[in-house]
Amino acid sequence: MTELPSTAKAVIIGGGIIGCSTAYHLAKLGLTDTVLLERKKLTSGTTFHAAGLVGQLRSNANITQLLGYSVDLYNKIEEETGLGTGWKMNGGLRLACNEERWTEVKRQATTAHSFGLEMELLTPKEAQGLWPLMDISDVVGAAFMPTDGQANPSDITQALAKGARMAGAKIFEDTKVTDIEIDNGKIKAVITDRGRIECEKVICCAGQWTRMFAGRFGVNVPLVSMEHQYMVTEAFEGVPSNLPTLRDPDRLTYYKEEVGGLVMGGYEPNPIPWANDGIPQGFHYTLLDSNFEHFEPLMELALGRVPALEHAGIKTLTNGPESFTPDGNFIIGEAPELANFFVGAGFNAFGIAAGGGAGMALAEWVHKGEPPFDLWSADIRRFGRPHFDTDWVRTRTVEAYGKHYTMAWPYEEHDSGRPCRKSPLYDVLREQGACFGEKLGWERPNWYADASSGEVPKDEYGFGRQNWFDAVGREHKAAREAAVLFDQTSFAKFTLKGPDALKAMNWICANNVDRPVGALIYTQMLNDKGGIECDLTVGRVKHDEFYIVTGTGFATHNFDWIRRNIPEGLNCQLFDITSSNAVLSLMGPEARNILTKVTRDDVTNEGFKFGTLRTIGIAGCPVQALRVTYVGELGWELHLPVEYAQTVYAALTEAGRDHGLINAGYRAIETLRLEKGYRAWGAEIGPDHTSFESGLGWAVKLKQNIDFNGRAAAEAQQANGVKKLLAGFTVDPDIVLLGRETIYRNGKRVGWLTSGGYGHTVEKSIGYGYVRNPDGVDADYVLSGDYELEVATERVKAEVHMRPLYDPKMERVKA
């Protein structure tokens, strides 16, 4: 047996497709000092029993791009390594068996077009032409993606491993990692049963073992092993080798050709979690007992689609446990809990589809310290407090598994593991008709039902206008004409304190935070490319203390970003105080009149200017009042110790009684901010979009002689111009915009919508998206075009806007 090296730059743990692909890409990047350790044999954990379908389309452009990268790699890896991979680009069919599904499929086809992928809509007969074995009596239509395909999971992994070795990486089988040596928060070495390897970076691609293993070092990887079954038939007539893969989501099943027979599996609504108390020792090349009884309902559904299965001989019913995650996306990135510990795991049964691209992305992340493009939807930092509890994760993951093929409704909420995190006002607001949504475990009012007119606080999903449309319209109108109260307790809140707090903040923030005590500053935090990593409000509470407020879902990510970017040697401490403060946002033209009734402090426009914060007294409570808005109206965010929440809420509602004050929820916030043109991180802005591209260059301190993270990139972009620019679009109010609709300028595809919704004041459907032009783009260019949006494959005329649709002069906000 070859001796283990005593040192390496990077050690990969796990020899499945993700580990091998990461080794391949690290070596190709020149990091030949990479070692991959597999405790048994390559592929022997999960990869060997994967089904091997390679589909590309996801609702996120960059994840789709990553899967597209896999296809490109699989197209060439066989020739590069000389090893067969079983890869074939036989195309993928997706069926729709009811009108709602057909709408979903048409919207997916438009999403594919937005992302530059070919996806054709087919009649049932045309689909049957590609898949003659299927019964089409219930099929309404189908979509076909010609560049999808399938691979042999073990073979493609071996090819990647060979490619990695050819490029210089070292791979060791039968080598178990027993420990990681960490000194003072720094990784020092990996300890194996064959010796110690000193290293800087560890990349944990240990599949379903990852949660337990990473947990030993304080790294939380919320994944769960679930039984996943598929049947393999003997060869039978009518199954050509070029048969496309088939997804039949209304029957919860998928198919691919294998040696002249079919592989058929699916996602049952009552999945079985496995190894709740840990994966048994010696589990390699191991399958679970076939569970025919559990598989039978899927089999029944499949027989309806492929009657010939009735007479096909069954070779096996494979039952292999695989890792699934609470939101159905995989987990990638550097752990926020431990520097230089990277994770690539939790692939939800699309590890083969994602393997090529995920290995590429992970390798770049390891090598350059950042991913090749924004991977937020798969980023390990998207998780938070509830995800530390295995039982909660399991409950949510069971739901996510069961919904793998069910309709992905717009605005759909999770049902399981709720309620988990509750604002002190939860019960009060529920009494008042709140219909809650959930984010990072927090229950948050989305909208309020009016019981007196028979409304019920329950979402009914659909692709048209939903059952909450009127309620949200009511809340929207109250915000514009009177006042509303939003419970925004779930906001993530941090403080940064210490003698060097200002120095640190002015390095991390793109806007100048060296303002007088009491100033409230909107700022972005930029990466080296000028991309927006964080978008938040910063209050200067004392000369050496800042109060930082950001979106609920970004708590882990933003905390991690700030902590990592505090320059070494500076004396300041960052604290997460999310759970200490409740937040009530009082917004609307009557906000001041209401506030005046409950406080003796000066809340006049002169006494309490927009963009400032101050402590005011309300009902015995010291309230940190922030004069800021995300809805485009006069208003204050009131941050207060949680124990006062009910008292202050009662005082405000009492004071607001004669001013038209009502409760409002997050869906009203969305329609209000769309009208006002406020950007949302994760949609309009994010690491791939810069301040100048998104029209936020006004908040970047280039005129001041202050160095900051991302300055060089921002300066270059200011000097050279941009190649994409964010614009607003409006269309006829009957057209429902949801985001990802394709943007056409003068008949040419130039981008897609990042958000879509309806503006109850402007009475139009509103969308935002980037207009791209490789030769450069500015506002005149954007405004000089004729625009159409493709919505569910149909083009509609659109108006373009470069200024907010509502109150462009900020008169209402600053009133």
Ligand SMILES: NCCCC(=O)O
């Ligand atoms: N491993 C099953 C994949 C199913 C799908 O790609 O839809």
